[in-house]
Amino acid sequence: MATATDTRLLGKSIKRREDPRFITGRGSYTDDLKLPGMTYAAFVRSPHAHAKIGKIDLTQAKAHPGVVAIFTGKDLTGVNSLPCGWLLPELKVPPHPPLAVDTARYVGDPVAVVIAETQDAALDAAEKVKVDWNVRPAVTATAKAAEKGASQIHEVAPANVAFKWQIGDAAAVDAAFKTAAVTVKKHIVNQRLVANAMEPRACVARFDAATGDLTLWVTSQNPHVHRLLMTAFVLGIPEHKVRVIAPDVGGGFGSKIFLYNEETVCSWATRQIKRPIRWTSTRREAFQTDAHGRDHVTDAELALSRDGKILGLRVKTIANLGAYLSTFAPAVPTYLYGTLLNGVYEMGAIHCDVTGVFTNTTPVDAYRGAGRPEAAYLVERMIEVAAVALKMDVAEIRKKNFIPKFEHGYQTKVALTYDSGNYAAAFDKLLGMLDYRKIREEQAAARKQGKLIGVGFSTYIEACSIAPSKVVGSLGAQAGLYESGIVRVHPTGKITVFTGSHSHGQGHETTFSQLVADELGVPMEDVEIVHGDTGAIAFGMGTYGSRSASVGGTAIHMSIHKIKEKGKKIAAHLLEASPGDMEYVNGQFQVKGFPGKAVPFGQVALTAYVPHNYPEGLEPGLEETSFYDPSNFCFPFGAHACVVEVDRDTGHVKLLRYVAVDDVGNVINPMIVDGMVHGGIAQGVGQALWEGAVYEDDGQLVTGTMMDYALPKADMLPMYETERTVTPTPVNPLGIKGAGETGTIAATPAVVNAVVDALRPLGVDHIETMPLTPERVWKTIKAAKAGR
Amino acid sequence: MYPAAFEYHAPASVADALKLLGKLDDAKILAGGHSLIPMMKLRLAQPKHLIDLRKVAGLTGIKEDKGMIAIGAMTTHWEVESSKVLKSKCPVVSETAAMIGDPAVRNKGTIGGSLAHGDPAADMPATVIALGAEFVCQGKKKRTVKVDDWFKGIMETALGEDELLVEIRVPALAKGTGAAYLKFPHPASRFAVVGVAAVVTLDKEGKCTKAGVGVTGAGTHAVRAKGVEAALSGKKLDAAAIEAAAAKAADGVDVQADLQGSEEYKAHLCRVFAKRAIEAAVKRAHA
């Protein structure tokens, strides 16, 4: 265990303090909550992707033993549409009722809720609700949604187009293509994914009729955002009469950011029946109703000079938004995507054009990486396509185009200013770990024996530490993206930290206590981290976009600074010194350079609460609040490589090596960051090779169970070889960039590039659609052979 | 609970189980529950009664019996996988069991459950076909069904509605015999997208005197690859002969296209895995 005698806790791989309770089954999740008088909700959902709702017959269901109440969309009077929290110019915002009223628009769209004394009774009675469905044609395919004759999903959105958005300089790109020696063009399908957090979504809503208070426990990555959206926009109940608690939450990957139908309906219904209501999603419901991710269809073109410099990038993307606008859906395929197309390269010009479309599918929103994986995949795929066209080595073409090392800002062609970067250094380190020359030799030898071995790279960048409020506000965000951190020092010198960040697997209780213990020179055990409760925490924007350490951590750091400043005044008073002469070293306030003239932290804390001998005019107490709003995004980057072998008989891809160098700036706990990287790589590999939500044309989700949707499993992955370079960000005082999404962003292109490289001897330079299932690879091999 | 309501029965003998099965309306036998319960949780199956065989005496265990190995229907995949008798007399059965799902599935699921259920993608069917197994069913009378009469369609077998599968009998491998089962696993479920079992007996000259080949996964139910067997029989099994025989692996399979593959691809996989399984079996026969 770390103690105050450790010189510095930052940078140490301290074991996660939350893990003992999680791995011994003593976590406290929403579904664990037991309240007197609890009732249970089950939702009646549309079995059709697109259907008019006719008569709903509740007779049998109401007669089912144990049923307390049943509500349909028509009963939800005074309840508004679920809001969209990011508005683009001319965005079409269709109504999104918590229970569908006239029309159901995807399989799983809820139309009624059954509340009963037991979960069994609720599920059984829900089966007895009879709905007259008038089935309409559905449209599910991204590329077909806006085509003539496609079924119209919302009145407000003709041709199912939600928005058209663009960024960059179209004229400059046109000019670049005119002068380019070489141009390449590819069709790229970035398939739809299901987040699949281990804990399914759940909520408990309790209305206390005596006080008029509503408490909602919900699987949320951002309880304050949940409260704000629900109270201010949907239910119209005063915010101060609502408390939202997100207790232990078992993973989110973005899917638990959003305000969903179920918690909204339960929060409304508890006020009607005046009893608490619990709802827990089944895995099948999770597949059908948790917001999905990705789902882009893109045509990309790259223009280059003869010697391989990138002159222009032209991108046209159709992004599938699903049946309704989920909370932050419009931001993902626009500002979190188009702005990242500059990659780590100097580019002459960029233009990106995005059309967002509605389809009869589950709503799509942020999924780990959110927009940035789609951008990185495109850029990293295209640069390898270009290398083939130019007969250049894929490492060489990257080196040729890297933005040179910089410490204070690099202006991209797509609005962002990168913070600090040293892209070639990370790549060189990777090449060394890989022993690149040797691996190419081995590959050549293996090819002679007819083996298909491939090496693929990904030198990615991402924007995280989300985000400067002013900037995102100007881009359409309906919220600020600062974070709060309160540090409360108790009279005994023990410390409670209240953070607006929310841990749903990230390990904040360890990382933040490590940060505080380090900065104050106190034992980690003396620091408690409180998160996930609007009743305890000032305000919070929550956790996503790799923002907890960099934004949430900085807010805590700022409060610690204020604590130290106040402490200096108290200590100076006790020592009859001047506050300006004080410094804080090793857990004590001392006269600069005189460790013997000092007051320990604990004594200052006690004095602040028992202010008998105390500076004139200074407020008692030792508690500070800070809100940190970053001045810029942070831009982690890195270089990943993958080595694969393709079985030419079956198309099966075997991962031989996976090597990663990430630069996430300064690191608080290397083990936790490694864990983030490992999990992220698994998800990125999953997208490349196995995962994919597949809809039939009629809108049925055919990959709707764990038996069909292939998540990566431990035995499908190699041992990762990971390293880091450290380029601190100048954006925040901690120098932390953010580490939550790098693996997911980097891994997908590295793997796909490796598979394509394996097939190079057959003349293959691209595979359009992920995942690279064995059949898809086999067909590619077959077509390549036929084509020669 | 996710399934619809049902009543649970736990008889202690085969006779009692059969009595319940005859008497109760809409009753299902419960073995390891690893096929039935997932379907009940999705409410795709909603039996009114479950008759659990776990307390029924005499349905587990593996023993040699007149050149055959008798495996009780309620023997778990794990017991099959780790059986000393099978490992020495007919290891391919153990190896097949070891490829089913994951340890949790194998500790609960039973060989009888798998073969009574007849999932088109189950592994054991290919192996029992290649071996020429027999199924002992107990209803009012006891009868033995040959494996070639067992698999009838998607989750459809020769088992009567009022019968229990009580035992599976596989032959001990004769001298000069090699056997192997190879599968292409579904990336999510680990069931066989395609699985092929091959059993070959070679004489002193290395000629194939007997061949059994079973194919699972590709069609609506596992089948015997008669064309492959015929092409192997009487031949010296060199690479060309194996290749030529394996080319017939999809003949007679009603290949079903699904997310894991088109008809073309799955038929191709049948051939690839037939070749690999035969190669492995021949190698073992030589050893």
Ligand SMILES: Cc1cc2nc3c(=O)[nH]c(=O)nc-3n(C[C@H](O)[C@H](O)[C@H](O)COP(=O)(O)OP(=O)(O)OC[C@H]3O[C@@H](n4cnc5c(N)ncnc54)[C@H](O)[C@@H]3O)c2cc1C
């Ligand atoms: C996650 C997962 C992965 C799996 N992966 C694989 C795999 O890779 N390969 C594979 O082959 N299988 C796989 N399975 C299926 C597994 O092998 C099952 O255990 C098996 O198919 C059924 O056996 P059971 O004992 O569980 O039968 P149950 O589920 O209890 O019963 C199945 C059916 O057979 C009937 N039945 C069972 N026993 C008898 C009997 N003695 N007499 C008459 N009727 C009977 C039941 O009434 C029921 O209809 C998997 C299952 C799961 C859950």
